Amino acid sequence: xxxxxxxxRHAADRNKMALTTIVLILTGLAVAGYLAGARRxxxxxxxxxxxxxxxxxxxxxxxxxxxxxxLPALLVLLLWVVVEPRAVVVLVTQGLPEAARGLSEGELNLxxxxxxxxxxxxxxxxxxxxxxxxxxxRYTELSRLGRTLSAVLVFGIAVLGxxxxxxxxxxxxxxxxxxxxxxxxxxxxxxxxxxxxxxxIVASVLFEAIRFFREVPLTEFxxxxxxxxxxxxxxxxVGSSGSFGAVPLFAGTLLITAIAMAVAAPVGLMTAIYLSExxxxxxxxxxxxxxxxxxxxxxxxxxxxxxxxxxPVIRSAGEAMGLAVASxxxxxxxxxxxxxxxxxxxxxSDDAIKAVPRAMRDGALGLGSTRSEAMLHVxxxxxxxxxxxxxxxxxxxxxxxxxxxxxxxxxxxxxxANPFEAVTTVTVQIVTLLVGDQxxxxxxxxxxxALGLVLFVVTLCxxxxxxxxxxxxxxxxx
Amino acid sequence: xxxxxxxxxxxxxxxxxxxxxRRKELSFRILGVGATALGVTFLLVFFASLIAQxxxxxxxxxxxxxxxxxxxxxxxxxEPDLQFGDFDALVRGALRAQFPDVTGRSERRELARLVxxxxxxxxxxxxxxxxxxxxxxxxxxxxxxxxxxxxFKGKIDRSLPEEQRRISDLQLEWTDRLVxxxxxxxxxxxxxxxxxxxxEPELAGIRGALMGSFYMLLATILISFPIGTAAAVYLEEFAxxxxxxxxxxxxxxxxxxxxxxxxxxxxxxxxxxxAAIPRSSPLVGGLVLSLLTLPVIxxxSRAAIKAVPPSIREAxxxxxxSKMQVVSHHVLPLALPGMLTGAIIGMSRALGESAPLLMxxxxxxIVDIPAGFTDPATALPVQIYLWADSPERAFAERTSAAIIVxxxxxLAMNLAAVIMRKRVERQW
Numbered sequence: 001x002x003x004x005x006x007x008x009r010h011a012a013d014r015n016k017m018a019l020t021t022i023v024l025i026l027t028g029l030a031v032a033g034y035l036a037g038a039r040r041x042x043x044x045x046x047x048x049x050x051x052x053x054x055x056x057x058x059x060x061x062x063x064x065x066x067x068x069x070x071l072p073a074l075l076v077l078l079l080w081v082v083v084e085p086r087a088v089v090v091l092v093t094q095g096l097p098e099a100a101r102g103l104s105e106g107e108l109n110l111x112x113x114x115x116x117x118x119x120x121x122x123x124x125x126x127x128x129x130x131x132x133x134x135x136x137x138r139y140t141e142l143s144r145l146g147r148t149l150s151a152v153l154v155f156g157i158a159v160l161g162x163x164x165x166x167x168x169x170x171x172x173x174x175x176x177x178x179x180x181x182x183x184x185x186x187x188x189x190x191x192x193x194x195x196x197x198x199x200x201i202v203a204s205v206l207f208e209a210i211r212f213f214r215e216v217p218l219t220e221f222x223x224x225x226x227x228x229x230x231x232x233x234x235x236x237x238v239g240s241s242g243s244f245g246a247v248p249l250f251a252g253t254l255l256i257t258a259i260a261m262a263v264a265a266p267v268g269l270m271t272a273i274y275l276s277e278x279x280x281x282x283x284x285x286x287x288x289x290x291x292x293x294x295x296x297x298x299x300x301x302x303x304x305x306x307x308x309x310x311x312p313v314i315r316s317a318g319e320a321m322g323l324a325v326a327s328x329x330x331x332x333x334x335x336x337x338x339x340x341x342x343x344x345x346x347x348x349s350d351d352a353i354k355a356v357p358r359a360m361r362d363g364a365l366g367l368g369s370t371r372s373e374a375m376l377h378v379x380x381x382x383x384x385x386x387x388x389x390x391x392x393x394x395x396x397x398x399x400x401x402x403x404x405x406x407x408x409x410x411x412x413x414x415x416x417a418n419p420f421e422a423v424t425t426v427t428v429q430i431v432t433l434l435v436g437d438q439x440x441x442x443x444x445x446x447x448x449x450a451l452g453l454v455l456f457v458v459t460l461c462x463x464x465x466x467x468x469x470x471x472x473x474x475x476x477x478x
Numbered sequence: 479x480x481x482x483x484x485x486x487x488x489x490x491x492x493x494x495x496x497x498x499x500r501r502k503e504l505s506f507r508i509l510g511v512g513a514t515a516l517g518v519t520f521l522l523v524f525f526a527s528l529i530a531q532x533x534x535x536x537x538x539x540x541x542x543x544x545x546x547x548x549x550x551x552x553x554x555x556x557e558p559d560l561q562f563g564d565f566d567a568l569v570r571g572a573l574r575a576q577f578p579d580v581t582g583r584s585e586r587r588e589l590a591r592l593v594x595x596x597x598x599x600x601x602x603x604x605x606x607x608x609x610x611x612x613x614x615x616x617x618x619x620x621x622x623x624x625x626x627x628x629x630f631k632g633k634i635d636r637s638l639p640e641e642q643r644r645i646s647d648l649q650l651e652w653t654d655r656l657v658x659x660x661x662x663x664x665x666x667x668x669x670x671x672x673x674x675x676x677x678e679p680e681l682a683g684i685r686g687a688l689m690g691s692f693y694m695l696l697a698t699i700l701i702s703f704p705i706g707t708a709a710a711v712y713l714e715e716f717a718x719x720x721x722x723x724x725x726x727x728x729x730x731x732x733x734x735x736x737x738x739x740x741x742x743x744x745x746x747x748x749x750x751x752x753a754a755i756p757r758s759s760p761l762v763g764g765l766v767l768s769l770l771t772l773p774v775i776x777x778x779s780r781a782a783i784k785a786v787p788p789s790i791r792e793a794x795x796x797x798x799x800s801k802m803q804v805v806s807h808h809v810l811p812l813a814l815p816g817m818l819t820g821a822i823i824g825m826s827r828a829l830g831e832s833a834p835l836l837m838x839x840x841x842x843x844i845v846d847i848p849a850g851f852t853d854p855a856t857a858l859p860v861q862i863y864l865w866a867d868s869p870e871r872a873f874a875e876r877t878s879a880a881i882i883v884x885x886x887x888x889l890a891m892n893l894a895a896v897i898m899r900k901r902v903e904r905q906w
Contacts, residue, residue, distance in 0.1 A: 176800065180802040190705045190709040195725065198729050198733065200748050201736070266513070267517065270509050270512070271513045271514045277510075291521075298859050298888070299833070304863075346517075370499055370502070373503075375506075393735060399737070402737070403832055435836055459735070
């Protein structure tokens, strides 16, 4: 057994090792290319004294050779790493006897897994027969062939690229322009990662959500009042269908968000007003960083605090007043979430208040208004769009918050507006549906992606709206 | 005369309202003080309760017992066998020698539960270190079980009826006898920092989670810092004002506000299911977290680049440098400290993040300490989440301790960022 384990490690490490070695050798080649290119550039003008006759500095010629050596080879390597495992599986499958190829997709996957495990020297589920051994041998052979082939191909391309680049070097060769355009290309690529991420989010969530809506109609999901995603394993069991009406989740999310905002909006706004208008500089210098610490505490810590400290306090306080409070009440989660959001509201409100021209405030004070009157009747109305924008961003934050509700709010999908009862939220359900081993084709798993889609769309709208408010308003006084 | 009359009337009205207005002013001000105080008070209460709960977890109760490394148990067939030697029997024997009056089978079993199951491993390691211990008798400090630990730390209510506490009356009596003999001692809880996760609270440690977080953050910074700074350089220095760069900008601002759990969904669908990167590995965690921190790093880096005065660029351009040379020779070195500050802040956000990691399988119960980017691992915040769910009291204490460690790291990172910003802040 121990010996078997040992070989597994080796088999898994071999691929990694091969890859690391290839990359290391490529780097070495690129360095050599750099040196050779720079040297040829020197040689083409007959030594460092005539450097002025070169169009580009020798270093650029060196970089040009290195880039031509490295870039295409790395691209090919990347492509190879992505394509090879799939290609090997396809080839191995084609080599299987007729009977095995007729299996269903799931069984075939199991078979392929067994072949892979056997090839790696790992534990195999089920009988090891001649067919499996054959296939495993084939698999090993193809993998080895792939490794050799990839090394030959990658190094060939690298050397070829370097040599071609090296031959172009000469007095008039504009190496700097070439290098700079490659670098610019890389910069553009880096900046488009942000767009790729958004596309990735939309695509991954949307595709799975569409698969979900094929099984569960959209209207049932959006307007159904009953949420119990437990689908039974056998069709004849009780509750086999599972019901996916998400209204209780939306209501629970709204309830907790409302509680959080009821804490965060007034407290955050008043904090911003006090710190910008009343507080002596020394108080401000202490209080502001302290409140920022509040924003830096990880949400899982808030969750722990809500579940183990705040919830019991609320429960015993409720019992003392004769109220029935669930141990995982919406109130505990909402209150703690509100405190977490205070710094966000206060810093955005602070920005908005600071952006109101001083002349407006001074004018109001000069006409004899008290400071609170100036604030309430002049500054706040002027700052209102910015504050509203900030609150919208805070709402979006509260809706998307996960850890606090996972730890402190319950799993029971109650449709209620009573803050003392347990409710569940969209994010809690996403986590519970996806944690643990899942197949990717059950409605239960796909439902998480449908919820994710709703979450993404709602928070996106709030963010766009909020940012619009904040920005438009800033421009107004600039 | 009429004007004077009216003026008087106005004056009277203003004076009349003055008291009310001053009261309003005062109450408004008190509201402001109250709101600010609320946030600060919460912070203080929070830290106080955290330290009150967690400080004791840094200490662990040990029992001093005279252990005989008897050949009978350790040398089953001729030679000392570390793997199959019955070290548990040594612990049981030592306990029996301590309490000779305990005879019944079930009582003896209860007696054995005073000491942690980790005690046998400790004895094995001791023997592996010093083979000459075989056959000798030695006073050893062995870790007590979590129940004895909790009792000794005063976290179990003795007045409760027996069935409502996790420690029986007999065990209570034995513990008291050990205390009376001075055999219980609190020592620094090394297991907390050297062990991986465990089902036994007294053996559970955060080493595995710390290493998981370390590898994940390493992957995150290696991916997100180069890409983030490159994107920032492009957007600040090269991008033409057109639709494309507007689109990129809107995207970055929105990504910064997308709920983190959505990034977890992306990681699950793209990195695990499509690209087949191993589940639960620091690599996939690092990929997800780098997408998450990218907007933070880009925004901070752009601010740093913007702070470099245009005169420097113009001087370099005037001396014949190309645009790329201006950026790489002058702008980047000057903006680098600011970019690094942004990177540290991004990393501290990544360190505290847990929701997306739940999606990509980093919540598994993992005992082994990860040693690379593809080993199954968990992260410190996720470990906190897992422990917070455990019913044992001893885990609540350890959760607080893990939180203190996490907050310590975050504090250190943020302090580093603040100091760095202060030192490089430059008036042009």
